[in-house]
Amino acid sequence: MNDQAQRLRDMVKNSNIRRQPAGSQNSASNKNCRSLAVTSGKGGVGKTTFSLCLATALAALRKKVLLLDADLGLANIHILLGIAPQKNISDAVSGECSINDTIITAPGNFDLIPGASGLEALANIDTGRLERLRLDFMGLEQQYDYLLIDTGAGIGSVVTHFASSADVALLVMTPDPTSLADAYAMVKILYERGCTKIQVIVNMVSSDKEGAETFDRLNTLVIKFLKRPLELVSVLYSDRDLKRNVRTQKLLAKECPNSKYVLKVGMLARKLCGVVNAGSQSFFTRMWSGLSSGG
Numbered sequence: 001m002n003d004q005a006q007r008l009r010d011m012v013k014n015s016n017i018r019r020q021p022a023g024s025q026n027s028a029s030n031k032n033c034r035s036l037a038v039t040s041g042k043g044g045v046g047k048t049t050f051s052l053c054l055a056t057a058l059a060a061l062r063k064k065v066l067l068l069d070a071d072l073g074l075a076n077i078h079i080l081l082g083i084a085p086q087k088n089i090s091d092a093v094s095g096e097c098s099i100n101d102t103i104i105t106a107p108g109n110f111d112l113i114p115g116a117s118g119l120e121a122l123a124n125i126d127t128g129r130l131e132r133l134r135l136d137f138m139g140l141e142q143q144y145d146y147l148l149i150d151t152g153a154g155i156g157s158v159v160t161h162f163a164s165s166a167d168v169a170l171l172v173m174t175p176d177p178t179s180l181a182d183a184y185a186m187v188k189i190l191y192e193r194g195c196t197k198i199q200v201i202v203n204m205v206s207s208d209k210e211g212a213e214t215f216d217r218l219n220t221l222v223i224k225f226l227k228r229p230l231e232l233v234s235v236l237y238s239d240r241d242l243k244r245n246v247r248t249q250k251l252l253a254k255e256c257p258n259s260k261y262v263l264k265v266g267m268l269a270r271k272l273c274g275v276v277n278a279g280s281q282s283f284f285t286r287m288w289s290g291l292s293s294g295g
Ligand SMILES: Nc1ncnc2c1ncn2[C@@H]1O[C@H](COP(=O)(O)OP(=O)(O)OP(=O)(O)O)[C@@H](O)[C@H]1O
Pocket: 040, 042, 043, 044, 045, 046, 047, 048, 049, 050, 071, 151, 152, 153, 203, 204, 205, 236, 237, 238, 239, 240, 242, 243, 246, 261
């Protein structure tokens, strides 16, 4: 038992020997990292696209950003970026390397922890392994201004743990009626798990009116049945350039800096930078507490 504790301590110690985070020339090390989990319930609503654009926008604001591809079933951020990482989170989980060894600097000048695809063991990660990861991550969090977590679809326990452990859950939805139902299910679970801050992004709309109406439908349900209103923080238009950039594996924020989508995400990034985080505990401390208490 003592040996195991010592190993964990050694891992934390080793994880403090770090590479320089992307953007580290920009600002002093921040001990108050803000965690933002991008989540949705329904798949394919634009979480990953939005995560990439937000990470780039925050980095452009001279923030040190770490993006975690937490879609443990179907990780694809590195594919969208057209990069082939040598290590990914599964190597860190299996103990083949430290989490620090998996970090790469992405084209948007933020750091990325690549996820792993099709690994059922990872998608159903057990608490012992998660604890090891948490310790490794705790040293990391202190080096960044923002930890952005791109979660997978669905309302499974891993996704909802990630989302409810963050300072802010950024809930992406679309006008599609099935997105409304799935977003409501996600909000319900997040509230049950003690999540205090859910901010909504309505994506793939054709007008601000459609965005506001879509949000109102969800918020009306949430107020009626869950008694706590949500906050709408951004409405993002359908953008043809997104599809093209996905095909060419180019970052929209770099290729089309003046697209409405990119400008709106940039506005949101500036808004988020003015918001204080939810508490003194780090993301992984909260995440682990929830798991160890069976929550
Ligand atoms: N505002 C938008 N306008 C047009 N297409 C969009 C927009 N946002 C996302 N898309 C497109 O929708 C598709 C799904 O996007 P994305 O992969 O980001 O969704 P996701 O929520 O991460 O999916 P998953 O649940 O599978 O992880 C992609 O082809 C993407 O280019």
